[in-house]
Amino acid sequence: MSPPTALTLLGAELEISGYTGSQSALHPEGLSASVLNDLILIMVGVCTAVWLLVIGFLFLSLLWRERPVGDAGSERRIGGIVMIASTATVLVIAVLTAMSFLAEWRLPSASEEAPTIRVQGEQWWWRFTYEDPKSGSSFEAANELHLPVGRDVRLQLQSPDVIHSFWVPSLAGKKDLIPGRTNYLTIHADRPGVYRGQCAEFCGLQHGHMALLVVAENQADYERWFEAQKLDRRPPQDAVSAKGETVFQSKPCAACHTIRGTAASGKSGPDLTHFGSRAAIAADILPNTRGSAAAWIADPQTLKPGNNMPVVPLSSDELQQVSAYLTELK
Structure with a gap:
């Protein structure tokens, strides 16, 4: 666990406890990330078991290497092993495929009434547009996405030039931003924190420097931030x-x-x-x-x-x- 992060809001220090820039799919802090984490662990476990079986059969083959080539019993055992291995391979692939589909069905999908934030991938930074449902106005922010904790938020993903991929591992899976097409991603944070995300699709020279921070706040803090962002710039102080x-x-x-x-x-x-x-x-x-x-x-x-x-x-x-x-x- 990292120490709390302090962000400046309205001239004051806002303490947000949680992962400081956490960027790991193995530390899920949202429903989507938890579903994907379960799938990752199952697949790793199955692949580990398959690896152990392969190594085990390799060891057995070394023990049997002195058997005569024409030995009928040996040939039957080898034929049986091949049949079992082929059947097991088909079953493992079928089960993992089915689990992948089931995991996708478990992923949350925000309704159209949920808060919607437009995300536009630029070269090489993130443009976020927030709509105010009360006034119909909007404002923009860059590279720092703020979310209310405990609520599904609908991200509307777009790109004006090349393909990008929005990915915040601790909160949700990847989703591509494709020119000429609008994709949607539901993101949900279980608790306050600061989570790091990035573009996960090679998009040009500075792809590796196209990161973002997601700040998940309690509803009151989020609303305070939202209202502050709607204001015009603060006049120069000196x-x-x-x-x-x-x-x-x-x-x-x-x-x-x-x-x-x-x-x-x-x-x-x-x-x-x-x-x-x-x-x-x-x-x-x-x-x-x-x-x-x-x-x-x-x-x-x-x-x-x-x-x-x-x-x-x-x-x-x-x-x-x-x-x-x-x-x-x-």
């Missing part, structure tokens, strides 16, 4: 951040990113309205600190070669101002 906002809007940054409450309304990059409240940046390759933000802005291609963020020329003062501004967006 002169340095105020200058950072001016620099941000005067540079190409505003053409690619949205910061609600400002003129920045770009859609090709992540929404940065609440950038400072996220635990990590660049799809979980760096902790979200002012230093990390400055390093990423200064040279994103060195940290994540091939990503779509260009190098924006900034002076050292401008870099400090923009990084201060972004990390205060909570």
